[in-house]
Amino acid sequence: MSDVVMSRAELGTADLPLYQGIGLDQVTLVESEAQAAEAQAALMASDAIGFDTESKPTFLKGEVSTGPHLVQLASDRHAWLFPVSRAHGNTALKAILESPQVLKVGFGLGNDRSALKARLGVTLQNVLDLGETLRGPGHRGTVGAKVAVAHFFGQKFQKSKKTGTSNWASSRLNERQVLYAANDAYVALQLYRAWLRSQGTPG
Template sequence: MNLSNQQNKIISISKRQLSDMPAMQFPGTTHVIDSSEDITGAIEILRKSDVIGFDTETRPSFRKGQVNTVSLLQLSTRDDAFLFRINHTGISPIITDLLEDPSILKIGVSIHDDFHNLNKLTHISPQGFIDLQNYVKQFRIADNSLSRIYAILFGKRISKGQRLTNWEAEQLSSAQQSYAALDAMACVHIYDYLSAGNFNPDESPYLMEISDDNVLAEKTSDNPA
């Protein structure tokens, strides 16, 4: 292997390659937490997990100058995703305690943006977090969106069709629930796969020269989460 040549390569997937992949279906169980009475039990389950996936959703704004606050907080184990409807319940102190607990590993994408928005509701000093946007760099993955990282590793596409839906609807649709749950659980899947040493960058079909014109052209972020 020519190490110098390998060092001049990164891993990036194109929009076309991503769109051609089959859609990933949420594989776990979803729990919608829309009353304060249900928060304690959900947090107790989450605290038993050695790793938690993290994400948030905010009702989109289509009017200039209108800014909405975070509607939904998603926290997931490997099997169960809890969707906290914080526009209904607020952010309970036991949720804050979990997010600030350095002993519990939490995985997300673009975490800074999530907490910038959450801190508009209550002050939170996040600890114990790994941001996949930074973590994947050691594997030479240049793309920083959840859907692209997931596609590179697993060959499946995370649909973003529900991202701009109304997260403050009276009832979340099944499609919204699956979308939100998958975004959090996918963070755990990615971390588990990479941390276990299951990914060899040199064998990735998406390895390309850094100088390729399409690297910059194709690099986009589909979330913020």
């Protein structure tokens, strides 16, 4: 899939229609053990799920990140956001992320393995970093979700830098944060399905 790697100019992303993604009615911010159990049941029944994390940004020189502060997981129809600072949901989260049966797919997952191990004692299993998979052999760097959405869907994946660098450790996430985080996980799974289809494998 080395043909996925192309410049923004070639893609003409500015002229593409917007990728709509998942809506608020399809997102659950896990705030109880009951919601965590519901998420675990749905996600563990999937062959693959979208996966991402968010961390409160660090701005000072030498400042060490205390993230991740939010873990996002998505099925084909729903996304669940797990605030790491809350005790409820961590057992379910650990079971999902450590499951060898469920494939976790995402972009730019290089630091997540060590961060989750340090923060939650989670040993990630069965993970696919699409950023590396889609770049193809002989290419440097990784493919991002924006390039992949343009390539596979002919759409523009819009991401707000302001929201991306907001306080993910906040006890109350706003709607923009919820949608931003949910779609990072959701779009990864949709792109994984599209990539499988492009390889002639049922997605």
